[in-house]
Amino acid sequence: MKYLKTILAASILFSCQSKTEVDLIIDQVNIVDVKNGEVIPNQAVLIQADTIFQVLAQEKAENYQGIERVNGQGKFLLPGLWDSHVHFGGAEYVDENEQLLPLYLSFGVTTVRDAAGDISLEVLKWRDEINQGKRLGPKILTSGPKLEGINSIWPGDLEIGTEEELKLALDSLEKLKVDFIKITDNTLKPELFLEAVKRAHERGWSVSGHIPAALTIDQVSKAGQKTVEHLSYLMRMTTPFEEEISLGLGSGTMSGQDATKLQRETRDDSLALEKFRLLAAQGTGVVPTLLISSNIAYLEEDNFKEDTILNYLGPKLKESYQWRINRMANESPEDKQARKDNFERVANLIPLVKESGMKIYAGTDAGYLNTYDFPGLAIHFELQKLVKYGLTPREALEASIINGPEYFGMDEQYGSIEQGKKANLLLLNSNPLENIEATLTIQSLILNGKLLDREKIDSMLADIKAWVSEKEQQEK
Secondary structure, three states, X not given: OHHHHHHHHHHHHHHHHHOEEEEEEEEEEEEEEOOOOEEEEEEEEXXXXXXXXXXXXXXXXXXXXXXXXXXXXXXXXXXXXXXXXXXXXXXXXXXXXXXXXXXXXHOOEEEEEXXXXXXXXXXXXXXXXXXXXXXXXXXXXXXXXOEEOOOOOOOOOEEOOOHHHHHHHHHHHHHHOOOOEEEOOOOOOHHHHHHHHHHHHHOOOXXXXXXXXXXXXXXXXXXXXXXXXXXXXXXXXXXXXXXXXXXXHHHOOOOHHHHHHHHHHOOXXXXXXXXXXXXXXXXXXXXOOHXXXXXXXXXXXXXXXXXXXXXXXXXXXXXXXXXXXXXXXXXXXXXXXXXXXXXXXXXXXXXXXXXXXXXXXXXXXXEOOOOOOOOOOHXXXXXXXXXXXXXXXXXXXXXXXXXXXXXXXXXXXXXXXXXXOEOOEEEEOOOOOOOHHHHHOEXXXXXXXXXXXXXXXXXXXXXXXXXXXXXHHHOO
């Protein structure tokens, strides 16, 4: 009997010693496969450091032990969300922007694409600190300061008026190690805009931007622009008179009002589909930013003034929302209706864009100045808008989770729950493939392999709220 006890004890000891130890195991979880639109049940996800070490059927996980274990039974595991169009800005309230970093995480946003502002050096510093593990926040991929013309209306831009100035600007962005290039069109000459797209593309950057009125979208696409920021620009391609309108606007012989009227009266969806297919073939996609457009269009109906999310945003950031509200305060009933009608015309391009094969990237325009476009929460509302206007929940998730990393050539590291990919994950209480609103049912966040459970997330939110409250008291 003593001999048998010795053998049994040795066997148990050997069994324990033979188990492979990993940092974190999520047991019995349903994996959301966004690419294929299916749920893979009863899986074990093993995480080592910041990487997914192994994904196994639960019964095969008995040979592993985790330093931490999470019971995922009845839960749904989704890759972290990407918001592919945000803004950090407001030089006089950098500290309020800094508080947005944990706020993004609290809403499951593990990566943001920062599309320029006036505090680029601070954002680049935050990016590097996050990458080095010195700061808690979402992964930041930033354009740094954007390219614009002389006397730009936006602070913080790199202003260029000649090809030599363009070269120097790109050299400086290279030294800053920006992640992509953003170009806008307020004062930048059309020919220099095209040259900027070409030169940035030649240097290996993905290029995003607006579209100058004097250029066609096809011209900008052929030059190498990867994304059109804001769906409204694609309205130009819905008319057979796109080139005539561009020439008229560029030469000053046609007013913006007349251009819009002609465009509306000659809309041809079959022509638009053909043009969108050409953009898709040339590798140009779109970031619709439906939410901010909807917020503006329906401002009188969707009053956010009492929304509790405002308790988590600094006072000056909230104050920056007011400029659009003031601008629209004296509009006539006809103007207000025109806003709504225009938004609906634009948003209803989504089915055509989808049919064309153009990539759709989910981005919100969240941040300073953009009225009630709440950082963190906004991406959930943007996904809901995409579904409302024509995408399936799977396609909306793809626009965030798969297309976000694809823009940067990072699809080998992100976009799915597979061995070797980064462990940025959301544990949800409901299935987002069935109802896109399920992205808000966050139980836990795994960030770079580290578990932030609901208690930790709520603690982060409480800290942000307390910080905002103190800041507001100081400014009274």
